[in-house]
Structure formats: C-alpha cells, structure tokens
Amino acid sequence: MMRVILALFALMLASAPLRAEEVVMGLSQNRVSITANFDGSEILIFGAVKREKPLMADPLEVVIAVAGPSEPVTVRRKDRRAGIWVNNAAVEIDAAPSFYAVASSGPLAQVLRDTEDLRHKITIPRAIRSVGAPAEVGDSQKFTEALIRIREKAALYQTLEGAVEFREQTLFNTSIALPANLTEGAYATRIFLTRGGEVVAQYETAIEVDKVGLERFLYTLSREQPLVYGLMSLAIAIFAGWGASAGFTLLRQS
Numbered sequence: 001m002m003r004v005i006l007a008l009f010a011l012m013l014a015s016a017p018l019r020a021e022e023v024v025m026g027l028s029q030n031r032v033s034i035t036a037n038f039d040g041s042e043i044l045i046f047g048a049v050k051r052e053k054p055l056m057a058d059p060l061e062v063v064i065a066v067a068g069p070s071e072p073v074t075v076r077r078k079d080r081r082a083g084i085w086v087n088n089a090a091v092e093i094d095a096a097p098s099f100y101a102v103a104s105s106g107p108l109a110q111v112l113r114d115t116e117d118l119r120h121k122i123t124i125p126r127a128i129r130s131v132g133a134p135a136e137v138g139d140s141q142k143f144t145e146a147l148i149r150i151r152e153k154a155a156l157y158q159t160l161e162g163a164v165e166f167r168e169q170t171l172f173n174t175s176i177a178l179p180a181n182l183t184e185g186a187y188a189t190r191i192f193l194t195r196g197g198e199v200v201a202q203y204e205t206a207i208e209v210d211k212v213g214l215e216r217f218l219y220t221l222s223r224e225q226p227l228v229y230g231l232m233s234l235a236i237a238i239f240a241g242w243g244a245s246a247g248f249t250l251l252r253q254s
Contacts, residue, residue, distance in 0.1 A: 021051045021060075023191050023203035032178060032209045040180045043207060046173035049193060055169055056195070061104065061111035062164045062172045063192040065122050066207070068099030068156075069185035070129075075143040091143040095129040098183035100151075103160035103174045113197035120199060122192065124148055124157050155179045182209050 028044035045064055076090040102123060104111050112122060121127050130144055151157040156179060164174040187207040192199050 021049060021053075021193060022201045023193060024048045024050055025191055025203050025205065027189070027205070027207065030205070030207055032182070032207060038180055041178045043176045043178060044173065045176065045189065045191075046171075047191060047203075048171050049169065049201075058195050060166075060169055060200070061106055061194045062166050063102065063104045063108070063112055063122060063194060064164060064174055064176075065102045065127075065188075065190045065192075066100070066176050067097045067127060067188045067190075068183050068209070069187075070095040070097050071183075072096075073147060075147050077143065077146075091130070093128060093130045093144060093147065096147060097127055098185075099156050099178070099187065100124055100127050101158040101160065101176045103158075103163040103176065105162070105164040105166040105172065107161050108159070111194050111197065112192075112199075116194070116197060116199050120190075120192065120202070122190075124159060154181065156181070178209075184209055 025045070025047035028046075029041075032041050032043075043066070045066075049060065073093045073096045074090055075093060102108070108123060117123050117126050125144065125148065128144055128147070148157055155177070158176070160174070160176075164172055166172045185208075187209055189205050189207055191203045193201040
C-alpha cells in the first residue's frame with residue numbers, strides 16, 4: 001500500500017510545474033474519532049519533495065512534528081517532611097502541548113541546528129512555553145523536564161529519531177502512534193526540509209481529533225448542563241450499587 005501511495009506522489013511530481021524545493025504532503029487520515037472503545041490510532045504521514053534543480057551534494061533531511069492543543073500546566077514537587085509527602089514547590093508552565101511527536105530522518109542533533117529549533121520550536125523542550133517561575137524556585141527548568149518525563153512514559157511525548165524513511169532524496173514517509181488518552185482539538189502537523197541543519201522549506205496542515213457518539217454526548221452534557229450530568233451520574237451510581245447488592249443477595253440465596 002505504501003509503495004502505491006509513493007508511486008502516485010511520484011506521478012504528481014512529474015506532472016506538476018516545478019518551483020523551488022518544497023514539500024508535497026499527504027495523510028492516511030485527517031480526522032480521528034474518539035469513541036467509547038477508542039484505544040489509540042496510527043497516522044501515516046507521507047509526501048515528496050519537488051524541485052527545479054538537480055540534487056545538491058549536501059543532502060536534504062526531513063523532520064515531522066505533530067502537536068496537540070496546548071494548555072497551561074501546573075507542575076508540583078513533593079518533599080518528604082516528618083514522614084509525610086507534602087507539596088514543596090510548584091511552577092506554572094504557560095503552554096504545553098497535550099501531545100507532541102517529532103520524527104526525523106536522522107539524529108536531530110545532526111539534521112537540525114539549535115538556532116533553527118529555537119526559531120521554529122520543533123523539539124519537545126522548545127515546544128513547551130514557560131515564561132517565568134516564582135522567585136523562590138531556583139531550578140524551574142527541572143519542572144519542565146519532569147513534565148516531559150511524565151508525558152513520555154504515557155506516550156504523549158515522543159522523539160522518533162531516524163523514524164522517517166527518505167527515499168532517493170524525494171519520497172518520505174513515517175507513522176505516528178496516537179495513544180488512547182488524546183485531548184480533543186486540532187493537531188498541527190508540520191514537515192520541515194533541512195539542509196546542513198537549516199530549514200529550507202516547510203509545510204503545515206492539521207489532524208482533527210473529535211469525540212463522537214456517546215463520548216460526544218457525555219462531554220457536551222457535562223459542559224453545557226453540569227447539573228443534569230451530575231444527577232445522571234448519581235442515578236447511575238445508585239442503580240449500579242443496587243444492582244450489585246441484589247446480585248450478591250441472589251447468589252447467597254441460591
């Protein structure tokens with residue numbers, strides 16, 4: 001299937017008017033539906049480079065970044081005092097992507113310069129915006145590092161070096177695994193072409209992640225009519241408790 005897709009891209013390149021080096025991109029799907037039994041998904045990202053000049057001696061590299069909606073995050077640090085774990089300090093991170101994956105055709109340190117990373121905010125640490133921290137917290141950077149470690153363990157942050165297959169400096173493809181605990185919203189998908197560590201072209205699109213069916217109904221109800229949602233949840237809990245009690249009573253009598 002992948003070979004057929006890449007072959008179609010090659011035909012598109014042959015028929016398209018050539019301009020400066022740029023990206024032609026596609027997605028296996030541009031919408032992900034979160035249902036009651038959603039357990040994750042995988043997005044296939046593929047594309048090609050079209051150019052008006054022959055290949056240069058210095059090869060191109062490809063970096064792909066997928067970012068979920070950003071939101072403020074409070075990171076707390078706990079210390080053990082008198083045998084009890086208590087919150088000792090907290091840092092408010094202004095904006096952190098709910099999901100972030102960056103894949104590249106080679107080691108990021110080799111295919112992307114720090115100045116370009118700073119300009120385009122491509123790697124995970126650059127994608128997190130933390131403007132300031134309380135004066136009494138002298139090691140605020142460690143809070144950001146802790147957030148990254150926590151979300152990496154949950155597969156919400158992924159660094160996939162060498163995961164982009166780049167064929168003959170023209171056709172490329174990779175896949176990004178989306179975990180089950182996704183945040184609803186638009187997932188910005190960016191592709192960067194780099195040469196000598198500098199970005200020479202880029203392309204951006206979006207993947208829409210939406211709740212559907214029962215998930216959408218419950219989510220909307222909880223936001224628009226919280227009282228009704230709360231009463232319904234209470235009624236379900238009471239009914240479930242009564243049902244379990246009645247079931248155990250029947251088992252003891254049999």
